[in-house]
Amino acid sequence: MIARVFRSFSSLRIFNYRLWATGALVSNIGTWMQRTAQDWLVLTQLTHHNASAVGTVMALQFGPQLLLLPWTGFAADHYNQRKLLMATQATMGALALALGVLTITGVVELWHVYVFAFLFGCASAFDGPVRQTFVGSLVGDADLHNAVALNSTSFNAGRMIGPAVAGIVIGSVGTGWAFLINGISFLAVLVSMSMFRLSELRESARAHRSRKGMTEGFRYVWSRPDLKANLIMLFLIGTFGLNFPIFISTMAVGVFQADARGYGLLSSTMAIGTMSGAFLAAGREKPSFTTLLIGAAIFGLGCALAAIAPTYWMFAGALVVIGIAALTFTNTSNSLMQISTEPAMRGRVMALRLGIALGGTPIGAPIVGWVANDFGPRWALGIGAASGLVAAATGVYVLRRWVIEPARVSSCVRDD
Numbered sequence: 001m002i003a004r005v006f007r008s009f010s011s012l013r014i015f016n017y018r019l020w021a022t023g024a025l026v027s028n029i030g031t032w033m034q035r036t037a038q039d040w041l042v043l044t045q046l047t048h049h050n051a052s053a054v055g056t057v058m059a060l061q062f063g064p065q066l067l068l069l070p071w072t073g074f075a076a077d078h079y080n081q082r083k084l085l086m087a088t089q090a091t092m093g094a095l096a097l098a099l100g101v102l103t104i105t106g107v108v109e110l111w112h113v114y115v116f117a118f119l120f121g122c123a124s125a126f127d128g129p130v131r132q133t134f135v136g137s138l139v140g141d142a143d144l145h146n147a148v149a150l151n152s153t154s155f156n157a158g159r160m161i162g163p164a165v166a167g168i169v170i171g172s173v174g175t176g177w178a179f180l181i182n183g184i185s186f187l188a189v190l191v192s193m194s195m196f197r198l199s200e201l202r203e204s205a206r207a208h209r210s211r212k213g214m215t216e217g218f219r220y221v222w223s224r225p226d227l228k229a230n231l232i233m234l235f236l237i238g239t240f241g242l243n244f245p246i247f248i249s250t251m252a253v254g255v256f257q258a259d260a261r262g263y264g265l266l267s268s269t270m271a272i273g274t275m276s277g278a279f280l281a282a283g284r285e286k287p288s289f290t291t292l293l294i295g296a297a298i299f300g301l302g303c304a305l306a307a308i309a310p311t312y313w314m315f316a317g318a319l320v321v322i323g324i325a326a327l328t329f330t331n332t333s334n335s336l337m338q339i340s341t342e343p344a345m346r347g348r349v350m351a352l353r354l355g356i357a358l359g360g361t362p363i364g365a366p367i368v369g370w371v372a373n374d375f376g377p378r379w380a381l382g383i384g385a386a387s388g389l390v391a392a393a394t395g396v397y398v399l400r401r402w403v404i405e406p407a408r409v410s411s412c413v414r415d416d
Contacts, residue, residue: 011147016196017138023192025154027089030185032162032271034096036264037170037178038113039245041103043253044260045175046110051250051377053110055369057117058245062361064121065128065354073217073351076129077344082201085134086193088127093186095120096179103176129351132334136346140202145286145335152331153275160271167264217348220341226289227337227349229398231356233296233391234333239360240387241299242326243368244270247306247384248319250377256312269316273323280328287335293395295329300388307381325388330357 011017039054047053065072075084099116102108132148139147166178221227248266252258258266302325306318333353341349372380 009146009150011139011143011150014139014143014200016200017135017147019192019195020135020138021150021154023189024151025157026188027185028155028158029162029165030096030158030182032158032267033166033169033178034182035245036163036166036267037175038117039249040166040170040260040263041108041175042110042113043249046108046113049250049253051246051369051372051380052366053369054246054249055243055365055367057113058243058365059362060114061117061121061124062365064118064125066356066360066362068122068125069351069355072125072129072355073348075126076133076347076351078347079130081130081134081137082193082196084130085127086190088123088130089186089189089193091123092120092127093183093190095123095183096186097183100176100179100183103179104174105176108176125354128354129347132338132350132354133346136338136343137201144338148335148338149331152277152327152334157271157275160268160275163264163267163271165264167261170260170264217345217352220345221349221352224340225398226340229289229394230292230333230337231353233292233329233394234353235356235360236387236391236394237296237299237326237329238357239364240368241303241384241391242330242357243361243365243380243384246365246368246372247303247377247381250372250380251306251315254372254377256315258312262312266312266316266319270319270323273320273325274327275323276320277324277327277331280324287332287339289336289395289399292329292332292336293392293399295325295332296388296395297392298388299325299329300385300390300392301325303381303385303388307378307385333357 012021038057042053042057043049043051095116099108099112102112132151135147135151136144169178169181221231244267248270249263252263252266256262299322302318302322306315306322309315309318337349337353338346368380368383371383
């Protein structure tokens, strides 16, 4: 038991990773404050409970992940990752401050939120692949899975704390202050990265400059059945299942008539599940495809339970289950793809992963928002349930096709 606990935090023995984790935790709290405040601003202040508008914001914010895919992976594999990260973090901080000023002064309009969501998405599209692959430079391949899991723990600690704090801030001083606090929180990452011991960074193999760029990434993934299956499952759940701003906000306001604090509490409750899933992931020695399959199946069942939950607190309980499953699935997907990919290809492969995971949002979020508006939030959650179950079925098919059946063939050959 003690060894498992120690293994769960093994990456923290590395100085540079401790600095990174500290700064990232502060920034993650601010990021979740902004996400909560942004959804609340659109849903209750700029529209009259219009879930489609929330879906449009999500589409604009995550669309650049797919739109800029040829450039984001190339940048992660070819440029100085530390300097690129500092540039993207500074850009996102400046955008948050600007949106906060517009909101506090009372001049913010819906189209302003649309524009800032798109610009924030563009910066995030370059930030995501390099941020995920940069972890390998901090800890090396031996501790990569543990570091990925601890990053998820930090991200979901922010998800647990940020929405609750945002609810208090919105109710006390107004929505705009949540944006300002997020903008300031990016300073924590910038300061921590400026304090790195550069001599201790583990330089991974860098890609050679070529005109092929992202084409090489596509060819590499296409040649790997395990990576293709991972991405198909990720597309299904990422496009139709990971629409939590729509699910939680519409259920909170439209079904349970909750206020800003009640909405923030639901988001934080879900983060209890994701935190639990992150700690479980950190304690595992290595990821497996079976774990990916189980995470997808439980995610689908959790969404189904949330869809039929009769009370606020039963819905909150279902969100805990969804949080554990979502983290298990996404973290296992992340670790499997990084560990099984050649270092020189990681940036492009991770950009492709993020492009599929988040780039599907422009497709799924408007559909889910339309269903929530026209048929009710419970039916929207039903779509999320279906995405998890279909992804799990896909995983079962792949497991049988590429793992179990080849093993049986080999066994028959040996018997003969």
